[in-house]
Amino acid sequence: MSKVIVSTDAAPAAIGTYSQAVKVGTTVYLSGQIPLVPETMEMVSQDFRAQAEQVFKNLSAVCDAAGGELQDMVKVQIYLTDLSQFAVVNEVMASYFRTPYPARAAIEVSGLPKGAQIEIDGIMELPTTN
Numbered sequence: 001m002s003k004v005i006v007s008t009d010a011a012p013a014a015i016g017t018y019s020q021a022v023k024v025g026t027t028v029y030l031s032g033q034i035p036l037v038p039e040t041m042e043m044v045s046q047d048f049r050a051q052a053e054q055v056f057k058n059l060s061a062v063c064d065a066a067g068g069e070l071q072d073m074v075k076v077q078i079y080l081t082d083l084s085q086f087a088v089v090n091e092v093m094a095s096y097f098r099t100p101y102p103a104r105a106a107i108e109v110s111g112l113p114k115g116a117q118i119e120i121d122g123i124m125e126l127p128t129t130n
Contacts (some may be wrong), residue, residue, distance in 0.1 A: 001026050008065035011058040012036035015113065020062050021124075030125040032079070033039050033058040035114035048085050052092040055120050058095070068126045073102045076122040083108040085117070123129045 003054055005027065006021035014020060014031070022028045035044045035051035036058070044054040058068045078089060093101075102122065112119045 005128035006066040008061055010038060010065065012038050012041055015041075017107060021066050023066055023126075024127065026126040028063070028068065028126060029075075030059060030062055030066075030122050030124060032119040032121040034064070034113055034119045036114070036116075043114060043116065048082075049088055049092065050090065051116065051118050052085075052089055055118055056096045059120060059122070063124055066116060066124065066126070069098055069122050072124045072126060073097075073122045074125045076102045076104045076107040078104065078118060079108060079109045079112060079119040080106060080115050081112060089118070 004023040004084060005019045009018065011020055011033065018031050018118035028045055033055050036042065037044050037054065037062055038058070038061070044050050053059050056070070059073075063070050080086065080089070083106070088108065
């Protein structure tokens, strides 16, 4: 099975040696998204909630470019520089997902690219290979 590289201008461009997402069959592996505004490639804000919102917007854009939607994500990994912000993540995530929710992990890390406070990656399963 061949892999298809997913790319969209509606999400931040890759800032390293990676693709926004890679699709193999009906499975899409989404690279980590940080709260960069795609048009400016600058951090949306220093406010944590605004950063979390931007990350979900970026993930949604990549899901769309891959032929799916955020709700098709089956696994989400959340990286936070401050785990005490987890309640905010839950509130923001609840506004982007409906049940059944994806599997999820949340990990506190010492730092993220460009000083972001949150990064999220995941796996999406598409209903068809189209």
